[in-house]
Amino acid sequence: MDDFNFEFENKKKKKIKKEPLFILICIICFVVGGIGGYFIHGTKETNTNLEGTVFDQIGEIVDNDFVDTADSQYSMNERLLMGMVAGLQDPYSAYMNQQQSLDLETSINGSFQGIGVTYTAVEEKGALLLNVYQNTPAAKAGLLAGDIITHIEGTSIADYTSEKIKNAIQGENGSNVFLKILRDGKSKEISVKRGSVETSVASELRTTVSQKIGYLSITTFGEGTSIMIEDALKTFQKENVKNLVIDLRDNGGGYLQAAQDILDLFIKKDEILFRTQSKQGKEEVYKATDREKYNFENGYILVNHDSASASEVVTSALQEVLGYKVIGETTYGKGVVQTQKTLSDGSILKYTHAKWLTSKGEWINEIGIKPDYEIDTTTIHDFGLAKMEKTYHYDEVDSNIKYMQEILKELGYDVDRQDGYFSKKTENALKTFENAYQLKDDGQYDKNDSLILLSALAYHVYQKLDDKCYQKVIELMK
Known part of the structure; x- marks a missing residue:
């Protein structure tokens, strides 16, 4: 259902304010005249010997005459096909060779x-x-x-x-x-x-304020995800758990069938789970079956801006049908469904073929799902980090200085401004940080300072800050 790559590098989570930590952009363009113009060898000519469609004609010209100077891991034909699908201007459609298809399947299944x-x-x-x-x-x-x-x-x-x-x-x-x-x-x-x-599912039995909590973290919706979730639900049921937390933060989606199977574990027979709408406008309604259900007195779903697609299918149904409380940030807003077809050479065309709508018929595309309780949390994506081109000193102005000031402020250092001007107070705050981390405390912001500052920030965000969304669950249970 979703364009989701997760195994080792999470590419989706690059929406870092200001400068991203890492950007991988693959752009394939057919350009007539570009920023630098183009060279014409000799005069323009019309080839009347070409037959077939314009696609065929371009293919023949490229095959016969084009000199390929690109240093690419992909063949020229693969790049042409990627470019063709990229021309649809749909971020969720893609041409994938066999290896790319296998990698996607692996990442979705976790x-x-x-x-x-x-x-x-x-x-x-x-x-x-x-x-x-x-x-x-x-x-x-x-x-x-x-x-x-x-x-x-x-x-x-x-x-x-x-x-x-x-x-x-x-x-x-x-x-x-x-x-x-x-x-x-x-x-x-x-x-x-x-x-x-x-990696697709992690479960834990937690106890707080004299109540048991069944905690489920779902990172992707793969082929076996519903089976693992049911195993966890059975354990919670045996322990007489009344409160269920489903953590879908940073879950970019997966298979629509997996989302349907998971919802069928909770929602009673014949209730609408979600709907799809084809290119022709035909609507198909998906309902719960008569399989065994798992019920909890209180249900909570944790989401953020990167909860997308299948995550939103599950969130919307549990919210609309069962009244589960949604906590966190407004979700990504991906209201379309992809399918894929295997081509004659074993490669794959993945493309958008339908819209999906919530159980009540709402289309959340580019809107997302608004939480019942909106929680503003600090994440690593709230901070910028650009390439360090030089060492920065007092009385200079640069975006890297601004990012340094913001991180120092988050870490509790006394910074008087966060506008990119390297003030005396900024210099003193940096010296204090350098001294605390056994660095050369000269008040000059260099590459090594930047690395250690990022390390300190990451540790602070991931290991020291309270999980505000989960704390809200505890508050609601009291």
Whole structure:
């Protein structure tokens, strides 16, 4: 259903205010005259020997005459096909070769060989871990969200692409990968034993204010997700759990069938789960079956701006039909459904083929689902980080200085301004930070300061801040 890539690098989560930590843009354009113009060799000519459609004619010209100078991992034909689908200007449609299709399927199902993390590649720094999944090799080795991997097998990955980082981490099942990380500005070496990883569902029985809470974290909607969720629900039921929390934050979606199967675990027979509407306007209504149901006195759903697609299908139905309380931020707003077809060479065309509507017939595309309780939380995406081109000093002005000031302020340092002007108070705040982290306390903002500052921020955000959304659940239960 969804254009969702999650296994090692979470590409969707780059909506970082100001400058993104990492941007991977693949643009394929057919340009007539561009910013730099174009060269014409000789005179224009009309070839009257070409037959077929304009598509065929362009293909023949490119095949016969075009000199390919691109240094690309994809063949020219693959790039042409990617460009053709990109011309639809639909962010959810794509041409994928066989390997890309397999990678997408693996990421949606959340089951693979590896260590069990998602990360973002940070230019000049390494891989910032956004999540370390429960019961995975990474978790068992002691990795934490907020850690920055700086070296793999003794080699710096400061300038590695996301794909190169993934290839360096992956390896033979049962073998070890040696990582050097930064945690709160301090260096640490960790060995992780590679193995089978399941990341789509994590469950936990929690107790607070004398009540039991069944906590479910769902990161993707894959083929086996509903089975794992039902296993957890059975455990909660045996423990007489009255309160259920479903955490869908940062869940970008997955298969529509998986969302339907999950909703069918909760909603009684013949109630409408959601609807779809085809290109021709034909509406299809999806209803709950008579299978066994799991009921809870109180239900809560945690969402954020990156909860999308299948996450929104589940959230809307549980909110509209069962009255579950939605807590967090307005969701992404993806109200369309994709399907895919296998082409003659084994490659895949994934394309938008329908709209989906909530059980009440609402289309949330580019609108999202508004939470019952809106919670403003601090995340790593609220902070900017641009490439460090130089060392910055007192009395200079730059966006990097502004980002530094904002991070220092978040970490509790005494900063008088956050506008990018390197004031004396900014210099003193930086010196205090440098001294606290055993850096050269000269008050000059350099690349190493930037790396340690990011490490301190990541640790602060992922390990020290309270989960405000979950705290709201506790408050509502009192």
